[in-house]
Amino acid sequence: MYKNEAGTATFPKEKRKSVLNAQKSLVNKNIHDILMNVTKPEDVLDRNSAWYGNLYKDTYGLPLSSFGMPSFKRKDKNWNHFFSQLQTSLQKYRFNNPSHNPNFFTRKTSIVFRHDKSSYVVGDVFVAHIQARDQLMRNKTFGGDYFRARLIRKRFEKVVDGIPCAIYDHANGTYTVKAPLLMSGDFTLEVKLLLSVEGIDRWINFTEAPTIKRAHYYALLKSNEKVTCGFHLDKFKKYKPEDLCDYSNPRTKEPWFCVKPPSGVCHPIVEHIVEKFSLDELSREITSTFGKSGAIGGSGVTITVTSADNFLFSRQYNTEHRGTTVPSGYVQNGKWESLQQTFLIKSVQSTRDCFRNKIVFFLGDSTMRQFFESATGTFKILCSGPDNKIDKQAPQVGKSKESNLTIYYRTHGMPVQLNGFSTARPYISDTIESLTLLKIGGPDVYVIVNIGVHLVHYDASYYVHRLLGIKKAMLDHLTIHPETRFIIRGMNVVECTHEWALFRFEIILRKIFENTEKIVVLNLWDFTTVMPLNDYHPYGDALDQEARLLFSYLCNWTL
Secondary structure, eight states, X not given: OEEOTTSOEEOOHHHHHHHHHHHHHHHHHHHHHHHHHHSOHHHHSOTTSTTTTOTTGGGTTOOGGGGTOOOOOOOOOOGGGGSGGGXXXXXXXXXXXXXXXXXXXXXXXXXXXXXXXXXXXXXXXXXXEEEOBBTTSOBOSOOOOEEEEEEEEEEOSSOEEEEEOEEEEOSSSEEEEEEEOOSOEEEEEEEEEXXXXXXXXXXXXXXXXXXXXXXXXXXXXTTSOEEEEXXXXXXXXXXXXXXXXXXXXXXXXXXXXXXXXXXXXXXXXXXEEEEEOOOHHHHHHHHHHHOOOEEOBTTTOEEEEEOOTTOOOOSOTTSEETTEEOOSEEEETTEEEEXXXXXXXXXXXXXXXXXXXXXXXXXXXXXXXXXXHHHHHHTTOOEEOSOTTTOTTOOEEEEETTTTEEEEEEOOSSOOSSOEEGGGOOOHHHHHHHHHHTTOOSTTEEEEEOOOGGGTTSOHHHHHHHHHHHHHHHHHHHHHOTTOEEEEEOOOOBOSTTHHHHHHHHHHHHHHTTTOTTEEEEOOHHHHHHSOBSSSSOOHHHHHHHHHHHHHHHHOOOO
16 A cells, blocks of 8 residues: 555555456445345246336336435447538538528439439449539538438339338538349339438437427326426536436436425335427428428439349348448338348238247337237237336236247336336336346347337437447347347338438447347338338338338247
8 A cells, every 4th residue: 555645545556446446346236236135026037927027127216315326427428429420511511601591501402313324124223313402502512411212113002112222421412322223113213302411400409408308207206296307407507416316227327317306305206297398399490491301303213124134132131232232121012022031921910830939028119019019919919017097108918828928018218208107117228137137038038129219309329328238238148148039120211300310310220239240130211211101100001011020030030
């Protein structure tokens, strides 16, 4: 032991680091012991319980002080790190148009043009180019605009045949549209401007500002006090640290705060209450100031694609084909043909045998609950769990003795824009860690995850933090149970003013989970590029086709 100039005892640097690490490990162990001891084992060890495999259930709604912990000093990883190609264009826009003159904004006056070639064979790559223009018809010199493109072959009553196109931003006002031609026929090119870089900048500023977003959250405390809560209240200037109760996740540091009640005591949260506020003001501003979305000039050109002799487009998703990335599939005769999954089932009904002898966890928002309901409804499985009249997102379990099948659903942690009990809002990474600790894993255990829609109105760095925690929990589990099946479902294209926010999350998700060989990243963006949704929730044929793709992995695990 040494002494510093003030005469205080200290350690050499190496020894000090070792002591700090030991202290940190001890703190983590104490937290883990507390978390493990709070829960009720009869709830989480009973396979017939909706809480099965959820060790941390009874820790939700407790302040950090219950665990002997102060508030965290969070170091969230900035979302820009995972979407770096946008930053140059945003900087150029802010530099070139500091007054935000709308005449300089990208509009539908942009033009798409292609090479003179009009005839192709299957296996060729279609190429076109976009020149972004402003309101005064001047060519723009920086990128960042959000376009979406598809090649449409045939229109049916509610669906189309078509191929999704990839768009490459050259950061100078020009873009390249590419698509491998996967089937024959006469195609029409459609290119839409969904949101200009100026509108994207406005959306980013809105999400990162410390203001109330779409929903206003409250908590009903055990003391019967009702308090304001939020994902990001610690960022509000009007609140000092001593004005807030910190209900963040003690294991993963996922943030959640409530204003301290009049009693001055941070009582446990019994129920979350949500009052929704619309985004009409922001939507009107984006629509009126940055232009309505729609097809740009030059859309509507047609090409003819004929069959090629001896050409077989094999499963090449995530590979390059003649200079363009192969999409995850295409729509032919009204049905999604997947290049990501080698064996695509014909219908959800045909998967009954595939589900036999399996344990399946559906973890996520209400769109994930749709898949749970699709499976349990198709197989006529009786479900049980907490009263759904009180909490629509409450955990559920469906069990079939005939098939030796158990299916679970539970939502993700706050924020969730539905009222409900705090115990019914587990974090996905907590659930996965619980499965690891309880030794629930193997080739017959499927964990299907999605998250995103409830977070799009906040700083995307929160989403990054959540995904990194989920990824770590998955990889930790796979070191012990390497045959457990993990699937993380991507975003859907939804034609609305918020679509770019979903696109940003899609890019971030793919970047975070790239090169994770034992985790399937289910690409639905390409499917919904051809058949865009008009609601966050897929319905009818769209839901059936997404479920068909997802459930195919229970019949044929390809990793």
